[in-house]
Amino acid sequence: MKHLPDRLLDGYHAFMGGRYASESDRYRALAKEGQEPQTMVIACCDSRAAPETIFDCGPGELFVMRNVANLVPPYEPDGRHHATSAALEYAVQSLKVKHIVVLGHGRCGGIGAALNPAAEPLAPGDFIGQWMGLVSPAADAVSGNTMMTSGERQTALERISIRFSIGNLRTFPYIAEREQNGGLSLHGAWFDISTGELWAMNHDTGDFERPDVD
Known part of the structure; x- marks a missing residue:
C-alpha cells in the first residue's frame, strides 16, 4: 500500500x-x-467550499477553521475539548486577526441533518446530531414553515445559522472587547456552489446581499 x-x-x-x-x-x-493573516475564516468541512479557493488567497493570507456546517459554539470555559474555541483564541489573542468571517454555503449536509433530526444517526455517538443541536431551535422553526419548499428551508437555515454563529462569537469576552474597541470586525458570507455566487451579510440588517465586485 x-x-x-x-x-x-x-x-x-x-x-x-x-x-x-x-x-x-x-x-x-x-x-x-511566521504567519500574520489579517482574516480568520470559519468554514464548513465540505470539500466543495474551500475558502482559499473561493477568495483566491495564497499562503499566509487566511487563518482557516473548518467544522461541520461552519458553526461557532457559545463561550464555555468548562475544561472540555473545544476545537473551534481554541482556534478562535489563537487567531484573536495570538495572531491578532482584524476580521472573522463565518462562511456558509449552499446544499450543506450538516444543515440538512439539522432539518431532519429524525434521520438515522451515522454512528452510535451521533456526533453530527449533537453538534447540529446548536441550531435546533432555529431548525425547528424553519422546518415547521410549510409555506417554503425544502430548498428554501435549507437556504434559510444556512443563512440563519451564520447569524447565529456571529452572535455566539460575541459571547467570547476577548472578541466582544476587540470588536467594541474597533480592532476586530465580524462578517457573514454565504457561497452558492452551483452558481459561484457569493452573498455577504449586511451588518445593519442581517440580510444577505450580493457585494459589488469591480
Missing part, C-alpha cells in the same frame, strides 16, 4: 513544480518570520 493516494502525490508534484516554484520566496519568508 502506498503512503498516500496517487491523486495527492500527483497534486504535490504539480504544486512543487508550479505554485511552490513561483512562490518559494514567500514560503521561505513565512517559515522564517
